[in-house]
Amino acid sequence: MSPRPRRVTQREIAELAGVSQTTVSVVLNDRDGSNVRVPEATRARVKAAIEQLTYVADPAARRLAGLDNQIIGVFTYEAALSPESMDFYGPLLNGIERAAEQIGWDLLFFTSSPVENGTRSLFHRKTRLRLTDGCVLLGQQMVASELERLVAEQFPFVAIGRRDETAAAVPYVAIDYVTPTTALIDQAAADGHQQALYVHRGRDTPTARDRRGAVEAASADGRLAFLLVGEERIADLPRLTRATGATLIIAEDAFLAEDVAHALSGAGVAVPDETSLAALGEVRGHRVEGRALAGFHVPRQQLAAEALDLLQLLITTDPQEWAGLDTERLLVAEVEPGDTIVARTDASS
Amino acid sequence: MSPRPRRVTQREIAELAGVSQTTVSVVLNDRDGSNVRVPEATRARVKAAIEQLTYVADPAARRLAGLDNQIIGVFTYEAALSPESMDFYGPLLNGIERAAEQIGWDLLFFTSSPVENGTRSLFHRKTRLRLTDGCVLLGQQMVASELERLVAEQFPFVAIGRRDETAAAVPYVAIDYVTPTTALIDQAAADGHQQALYVHRGRDTPTARDRRGAVEAASADGRLAFLLVGEERIADLPRLTRATGATLIIAEDAFLAEDVAHALSGAGVAVPDETSLAALGEVRGHRVEGRALAGFHVPRQQLAAEALDLLQLLITTDPQEWAGLDTERLLVAEVEPGDTIVARTDASS
DNA sequence: CGGAGTTGAAGATACGCATTATCAATCCGG
DNA sequence: CCGGATTGATAATGCGTATCTTCAACTCCG
Known part of the structure; x- marks a missing residue:
């Protein structure tokens, strides 16, 4: 580590302006009260010195003195x-x-x-x-x-x-996936769907649990019956779809939905006419069979x-x-x- | 600004270990010479105290003391x-x-x-x-x-x-565009091209000048004749191509090349069979008429x-x-x- | 014209750390 | 057992800034 070059300090400004370091600090921070007072004349002199030497405050020193750092x-x-x-x-x-x-x-x-x-x-x-x-x-x-x-x-x-x-x-800021998941499921139910599959990644993150919970709740309430399927069984989806009579597949995220669509169309299942598809995540930029994938917009x-x-x-x-x-x-x-x-x-x- | 919470300091560690702040600093920095010496026993005691209080150095103080900050x-x-x-x-x-x-x-x-x-x-x-x-x-x-x-x-x-x-x-690190531009032009000349157009954005940045300079040099040397065309005249390219007999169009960057291709094919000019196309910039991910666009790979x-x-x-x-x-x-x-x-x-x- | 109040500004100090100088205690050789 | 060298560790200081305290000089009023 080479020695860091010295920079202009308040002390140098003080010397140039013929005042104390304290006064320079006061002027810099525009402080003025009953305790400390600097008349306009002195203030101007100090400001001139500051300009002349192109002073920049040392953030480390400010920090050490207890101020915020931005x-x-x-x-x-x-x-x-x-x-x-x-x-x-x-x-x-x-x-x-x-x-x-x-x-x-x-x-x-x-x-x-x-x-x-x-x-x-x-x-x-x-x-x-x-x-x-x-x-x-x-x-x-x-x-x-x-x-x-x-x-x-x-x-x-x-x-x-x-x-x-x-x-x-x-303290946190997060996305509520439960509300839109429930809304999406209820809409699907209103559209006549009765049996569905939920394809998930098997991860144990909070948001993954949220989505899964909303899915299971819908299934338990009888709003829409779900079979939960891990992503490793994607290849088996065509068979599972027929076996359960599912008319809708919901994937945990858009990428997974694309994989699902690929597996289905590969097996001759028409998406979405035969089997509808949706994702419980951001779908911007994701298209399936030339159609806009159903899902969410996440306000990141x-x-x-x-x-x-x-x-x-x-x-x-x-x-x-x-x-x-x-x-x-x-x-x-x-x-x-x-x-x-x-x-x-x-x-x- | 709320008062920032106080943290563990070297002084507190020193008190706990029954030594001075200096000794703590020495132990923390593994310093040991003829000037300062701390025997293993004391060192261990201090280290224990450090662990116990989960000390973390204050970067502002370190900085102020003249050290580097990483x-x-x-x-x-x-x-x-x-x-x-x-x-x-x-x-x-x-x-x-x-x-x-x-x-x-x-x-x-x-x-x-x-x-x-x-x-x-x-x-x-x-x-x-x-x-x-x-x-x-x-x-x-x-x-x-x-x-x-x-x-x-x-x-x-x-x-x-x-x-x-x-x-x-x-001090700078930059891309050399002159060498590959010259190489690309020379290769095109070797491929039989004799007249070309250079479509640029008219910007006055160093790299823009570099590219343009290489193009003009080739033209001046007679290696490959160029007509320089500003991007605002893209719509006029089909006519210019025919008028000059150009068989190659080089664009300043890949996006511009795509615009050029669009203008040409819109006017019934076949790319690249009738008119070849290249860009003097990164072409990864850029395709024209289903073909990989000629140009550069920039090692960013x-x-x-x-x-x-x-x-x-x-x-x-x-x-x-x-x-x-x-x-x-x-x-x-x-x-x-x-x-x-x-x-x-x-x-x- | 003398004390209270006011104005203008400097001195001292703290922040946390690293470093230099300093000092007491111990060791060693003769 | 005495004087110099060595060992172990501390006090003091500086880094640059903000703030708290102090203080001299001046003003005002009775």
């Missing part, structure tokens, strides 16, 4: 900027950038976090977390212990895309904006008062009817 | 994470993230920088630039005055994608890796020695032959 951390449990993760992270990061831009915040990406058994970990001896005023956490799989530690340390943070399930109250940019809004609230609120805040926000995904659910007017009931 | 800044003159800019910035950011991950650096995005007449500006009174050990600059249009100030302040930075033209020696990820490598070199080298360093690196874009340049065996010469 920096928020962005932590992702996997690489965020790789092409593969762009599908998921892209809209979120875009939303974060826009919101940060508006509020005047810089973004610190914790790319240095050491990778331990597959995921990054936020805490390590030299984590730059404390350089930030608050932090946003992204990722499908978060580590509970780290969330709890953040809560315990009263560090302002917001988890994006996660519905909490630990004991500690984790809005999600990010909401997260930064909540984060700002936490940062500006004394931790003592956090208990009274509403720190769990849900955004309802919008149902996209698409063209891949056809009504069953044949009424085989 | 943070590098990423500055883009426009929004970097928007869908529109992903084409250009995506591979670069991905490369930066990967390189940073390897070296153990965090990334600070200067999203807060105020927008002045269209572009962000790096310097302002509260810029967090000095929090970083060095900085990477991205963007097509950089502001010369800011580059010069960075040079003057001896701040370690690397401009990506820009070939320098200011007086000051700006490698560009980013190279940039961080150079940046690391600058950071670890004393500014006094910078003059002796090779701070201008060029990566040659690779020619992608594609299928849209057909040989003219009719030999109309």
Whole structure:
């Protein structure tokens, strides 16, 4: 490490203007009260010196003196900027950038976090977390212990895309999948569907459980009967469809729906005329047999904006008062009817 | 701003372990020399206390004490994470993230920088630039005055994608377009082409000038005659092609090439059988009439890796020695032959 | 014209860490 | 057993900024 070049300090400005460092600080921060007073003449002199030396405040010193930094951390449990993760992270990061831009915040990406058994970990001896005023956490799989530690340390943070399930109250912003899933199912039932299949990935994430729960609830209530099928049995779908008499297949996400469509058409099953298809996730840009896939529109940019809004609230609120805040926000995904659910007017009931 | 919660300090560890703060610092940094010595017994006691209190160093204090931060800044003159800019910035950011991950650096995005007449500006009174050990600059249009100030302040930075033209020696990593452009043109000439059109966007960026320069050189040398056409005259291309007898059209980039292809086929000109087509930019994912567009592969990820490598070199080298360093690196874009340049065996010469 | 109040500004200090200088205790050789 | 070298560790200091406290000089009023 080469010696970092020295920069202009308040002391130098003070010398040039013939005042004390204190006065320079006061002028810089436009402070003026009964305690400290600087007449316009002196103020102007100091300002001139500041301009002349092109002063820029040292953020580290400001931070150490207890001020905020206008920096928020962005932590992702996997690489965020790789092409593969762009599908998921892209809209979120875009939303974060826009919101940060508006509020005047810089973004610190914790790319240095050491990778331990597959995921990054936020805490390590030299984590730059404390350089930030608050932090946003992204990722499908978060580590509970780290969330709890953040809560315990009263560090302002917001988890994006996660519905909490630990004991500690984790502030989060997430998508409500239950409401649109129920709506989509009820509409399908109203369209005459009576038996369906739910193809899932068998993952145990909060959102996966939400969707699955809504599906099972519909099945239990008798609104629409479901058979749950793991993704490894996609090849078996044509047979299962005929065996159960299902007229609708709902997949956990759009990519899975495309795989399903491929398997079906490969076996001579017409989609959607013979078997309707829908996905319980973002369907923008996904088409099946030239038709717009039925599913949801997930407001990811809005999600990010909401997260930064909540984060700002936490940062500006004394931790003592956090208990009274509403720190769990849900955004309802919008149902996209698409063209891949056809009504069953044949009424085989 | 709510009061930031206090964290564990070296002093507290010192009290718990019954030593001085100095000793804690020494143990933490594994320092041991003739000046300072800590026997293994004490060292172990301190380490235990550190573990017990889950100490994490305060980055601001470390910085203020003159150490490096393991943070590098990423500055883009426009929004970097928007869908529109992903084409250009995506591979670069991905490369930066990967390189940073390897070296153990965090990334600070200067999203807060105020927008002045269209572009962000790096310097302002509260810029967090000095929090970083060095900085990477991205963007097509950089502001010369800011580059010069960075040079003057001896701040370690690397401009990506820009070939320098200011007086000051700006460290940069960029793509060499001249070599592959010349290669592509010479190959086309060898394939029998004698007259061509060059469709450009009329921009005055360094890379645009590079490409144009290579085209004009070929024309001047008589290797391949070119007519230069601005993008606003795309609709006129069919006529121009016939009027000049051109058998090849080269566009400045792949998107422009697609527009050209559209205009030609709309006018009944067969591409590439009647008129060959190529682009002087990245062609991955671009197809014309079902064929792979001829053009370049631009090693953007490698560009980013190279940039961080150079940046690391600058950071670890004393500014006094910078003059002796090779701070201008060029990566040659690779020619992608594609299928849209057909040989003219009719030999109309 | 003398004390209370006001104005203008500097001094001292804290923030958390690294480093330099310093010092007491112990060891060793003669 | 005495003086220099070594060992083990601490006090002091600086980094740049903000803030709290202090203080001198001046103003005003009776």
